Amino acid sequence: MYKTSKYTPADKMSYLICDNYTLLQVMSRFDLSLGFGDKTVQEVCRENGVDCRTFLAVVNFMIEDSDRMEDDVKDISMPSLMSYLKQAHHYFLDFCLPTIRRKLIEAIDCSTENEVAFLILKFFDQYAGEVRKHMDYEDVNVFTYVENLMTGRETGGFRISQFARRHDQIDATLTELKNIIIKYYPAKGNNHLLNAVLFDIFSCEQDLASHCRVEDYLFVPAVRRLEKEGK
Ligand SMILES: [Fe+2]
Ligand SMILES: [Fe+2]
Known part of the structure; x- marks a missing residue:
């Protein structure tokens, strides 16, 4: 599902943020706070009751240059x-x-x-x-x-x-x-x-x-x- 996307559920959340610090804004708008240690995106989302697919759809859309993300729309x-x-x-x-x-x-x-x-x-x-x-x-x-x-x-x-x-x-x-x-x-x-x-x-x-x-x-x-x- 995330083959063409840059970040996956198995990536560490800290990796996402250090790779692209503007994603800090996305995190806080999904009500995710700092202090997640070495947990993956999926783990952090699950523990905070956040829909991981929607989080990644937004994150991956924001880092893409293209305006087409039809595939992710169905997962939102x-x-x-x-x-x-x-x-x-x-x-x-x-x-x-x-x-x-x-x-x-x-x-x-x-x-x-x-x-x-x-x-x-x-x-x-x-x-x-x-x-x-x-x-x-x-x-x-x-x-x-x-x-x-x-x-x-x-x-x-x-x-x-x-x-x-x-x-x-x-x-x-x-x-x-x-x-x-x-x-x-x-x-x-x-x-x-x-x-x-x-x-x-x-x-x-x-x-x-x-x-x-x-x-x-x-x-x-x-x-x-x-x-x-x-x-
Ligand atoms: Fe708006
Ligand atoms: Fe608007």
Whole structure:
């Protein structure tokens, strides 16, 4: 089943993380904590009640360049995948974006008539608002729809294709913010703080892009499967 995938259930969890530290984010969104010693992926998942196939489907999808993971879709546990996506939303909205905002205020000079600093914060707040709207819609409408679909309740005629058509890339505006800072912020002297927040923005941008890819290429096809089975 995992022949074409990079990581397998028998790999040590520590190997995965040391091989690709961005997978730390995936682990914590599956509610897996550190301190697993030499245990394998399968052992760590089993002990924590996490669906190992779903965990590996996400992990292997994230490290792939290609956007096709049709084979893994059938192995996905929808409750596990949705809980993973919800945790990711919680992370972006309640930790990642507020941290970037705090660091931005610390790094840019908001005291005087610094128009660019003011614009950067305004732009950031608008952006964070858009991300919240995007994720709230998924939490409230899309996930509720899938839960209803799974339990055979009324779904109000909604189909996942309606969501897939309008699912926009929320990382694009962050790219603009990054460009404003890089191109126009009149930095003077020591830029350690500003560089640190730029690093955070770059990494949040990548994280958001891969979150959207998981939704488009794992979540949506898995919901389509459920819709077909329900017919
Ligand atoms: Fe999302
Ligand atoms: Fe999304």
